Amino acid sequence: MAVGQARGQGRGLRIYAVLYLAFLYAPIVLLPVFAFNDSTIIAFPLSGFTTQWFVELADVPALHSAVLTSLKIAVVTALISTLLGICAARAATRYRFPAKGGIMGVIMLPLVLPEIIVAVSLLVVFLQIGLELSSLTVILGHVLICTPFCIAILNGSFQSLDVSLEEAAVDLGESGWGAFRLVILPLVMPGIIASLLIAFTISMDEFIIAFFLSGSDPTLPVYLWGQLRFPQRLPVVMALGTILVVASVLIIILAEWFRRRGVAKRGGSDSGGFL
Amino acid sequence: MSALIALNGAQKYFGAYHALRDIDLEIGQGEFFSLLGPSGCGKTTLLRAIAGFEALDAGSIHIDGHDMAGVPANRRPTNMVFQSYAIFPHLSVAENVAFGLRKRGLDAKTQAERVGGALEMVGLGGYGARAAHALSGGQRQRVALARALVLEPKVLLLDEPLSALDRKMREQMQGELRRLQRHVGITFILVTHDQEEALIMSDRIAVMFEGGIAQIDSPEGLYRRPASREVGAFIGQMNFLAGQVRSGTDGFVAQIHGLGHVPLAAEQSAEPLAAGAAAFGMRPESLSLLFDGQAQAASEATGRIADRAYYGDMTYYEVALDGVAEPVTISMKNMVGQPVLSVGDAARVAWDPRALIVFPGPGTA
Numbered sequence: 001m002a003v004g005q006a007r008g009q010g011r012g013l014r015i016y017a018v019l020y021l022a023f024l025y026a027p028i029v030l031l032p033v034f035a036f037n038d039s040t041i042i043a044f045p046l047s048g049f050t051t052q053w054f055v056e057l058a059d060v061p062a063l064h065s066a067v068l069t070s071l072k073i074a075v076v077t078a079l080i081s082t083l084l085g086i087c088a089a090r091a092a093t094r095y096r097f098p099a100k101g102g103i104m105g106v107i108m109l110p111l112v113l114p115e116i117i118v119a120v121s122l123l124v125v126f127l128q129i130g131l132e133l134s135s136l137t138v139i140l141g142h143v144l145i146c147t148p149f150c151i152a153i154l155n156g157s158f159q160s161l162d163v164s165l166e167e168a169a170v171d172l173g174e175s176g177w178g179a180f181r182l183v184i185l186p187l188v189m190p191g192i193i194a195s196l197l198i199a200f201t202i203s204m205d206e207f208i209i210a211f212f213l214s215g216s217d218p219t220l221p222v223y224l225w226g227q228l229r230f231p232q233r234l235p236v237v238m239a240l241g242t243i244l245v246v247a248s249v250l251i252i253i254l255a256e257w258f259r260r261r262g263v264a265k266r267g268g269s270d271s272g273g274f275l
Numbered sequence: 276m277s278a279l280i281a282l283n284g285a286q287k288y289f290g291a292y293h294a295l296r297d298i299d300l301e302i303g304q305g306e307f308f309s310l311l312g313p314s315g316c317g318k319t320t321l322l323r324a325i326a327g328f329e330a331l332d333a334g335s336i337h338i339d340g341h342d343m344a345g346v347p348a349n350r351r352p353t354n355m356v357f358q359s360y361a362i363f364p365h366l367s368v369a370e371n372v373a374f375g376l377r378k379r380g381l382d383a384k385t386q387a388e389r390v391g392g393a394l395e396m397v398g399l400g401g402y403g404a405r406a407a408h409a410l411s412g413g414q415r416q417r418v419a420l421a422r423a424l425v426l427e428p429k430v431l432l433l434d435e436p437l438s439a440l441d442r443k444m445r446e447q448m449q450g451e452l453r454r455l456q457r458h459v460g461i462t463f464i465l466v467t468h469d470q471e472e473a474l475i476m477s478d479r480i481a482v483m484f485e486g487g488i489a490q491i492d493s494p495e496g497l498y499r500r501p502a503s504r505e506v507g508a509f510i511g512q513m514n515f516l517a518g519q520v521r522s523g524t525d526g527f528v529a530q531i532h533g534l535g536h537v538p539l540a541a542e543q544s545a546e547p548l549a550a551g552a553a554a555f556g557m558r559p560e561s562l563s564l565l566f567d568g569q570a571q572a573a574s575e576a577t578g579r580i581a582d583r584a585y586y587g588d589m590t591y592y593e594v595a596l597d598g599v600a601e602p603v604t605i606s607m608k609n610m611v612g613q614p615v616l617s618v619g620d621a622a623r624v625a626w627d628p629r630a631l632i633v634f635p636g637p638g639t640a
Contacts, residue, residue: 164358164360171353173378
């Protein structure tokens, strides 16, 4: 009877959940639908199946250079923000220092700051100090917004570590660095990989900061936005969008897989994460 | 016996908190030594200072004649078994045990032999290939022991190693640790808050309160001759009866409120006997109930059972003695054919004056 009651109560929630998911994902599902549609007009009814738009993608040099720029920026951003994240997460979980809460709060602030504000302020600062807009300025902006995500992920990894583990390694004869390399690093490695992948993904599809700071080398999202001005190019953009969605989903799944493997490896129980 | 470990005037502050107060301590080669005290008494800080994880603010630590000042934990001849065991979860059992051997420059065969030997010694032979995180609590502790002992330290430090185990496992490990210590002959320093555990396992015990050492003695010495009321109350149970020490014609006499006077011997007090107010300590087993038909004892009192706790082999009675302010605790072995009294029953109590321990000063607490 208890089960029957639970079912009755669950119906409203279930309908809500389905609607919620539809609202969230239906637009994304439309992307591949029109990417394979044999028409330059984005409207129903569909007129036929084609892979023409994907073929056209292959010979647009400007697109290829945008992809390369984005990849370069995303890789460097992922490396820098993960390294900063490791330092911050270790400091936050291992050491006590004055105004720790405030400092951590300020570091995490870009997570909730409107990106447009960050982008405009950075633009003003870079112009003031005479830094020319380039991939470097985009990287600086992306590190700023990616680092909080990296810290959030890595904090979890570092927090679940027993402090005695490091002391035990030192007690058994290792130096501080040896203990970190042989014990701490392997145990947080899944978190580090997850952090790299998340930062890479965020940087890869970030638009606002890249739009303001990329100068003459557009990133992929900036290039895509430029293409939207030409209606006949829209299906090609849809095709590209489809590839990006699939790639993003794969990377996020990979990141989560690494994080869970890390939890299982330590024999711990799962306590959240991004997925 | 020259001391393997010597602490002189060791002091440690955490901010304004005085964690170690002027600790003087000598521990001999091959001794099983316990640091016993309630939580927050400084026993773990003292252990960590010996291990090299806490630097002293004053005083010195010598191990085997060498001053340990400025010697980091990784270069001290000590190894530690942590309260959480700190088994490296990403390594196998054998890799855990081999961790400290890596820097010794042994060839693979010798290293594997020593790891195997250490695991054999703690009863985990054949467990080498197991993943460390799949072990039970007792097994993790054995791995922690093997990992430390395989390095053949001069001193093994154990930080509450049994507190995470269930009762049965704990009792089993107490015996095993004791046997292991005798077998390897290494000095063990055990930190525990469990007085029973300390009594069972140790050669000598240091009782610590509030950062200072209250008494160092053998388990028997601590139990029979506690140096202060605090130690007496902390080690086992003790009844405190108010009264006076008086000097009589044949030496000193204890005048106990409600129980009359009995002669005292010098060894019944940690300090030289002197006339004045005192509390008289008496262990629950030094008092006994007399049942109907049992002969009169030399020192006898009457009272009423105020409370009772039945333990199977023993019964602990709270008895309100006539004319005595505080009820006394009496432990009785439950013998066949002997009744178990109920709350409210009248009781005859015999007590042994030779078991009195004198603590000078007023009050019974």
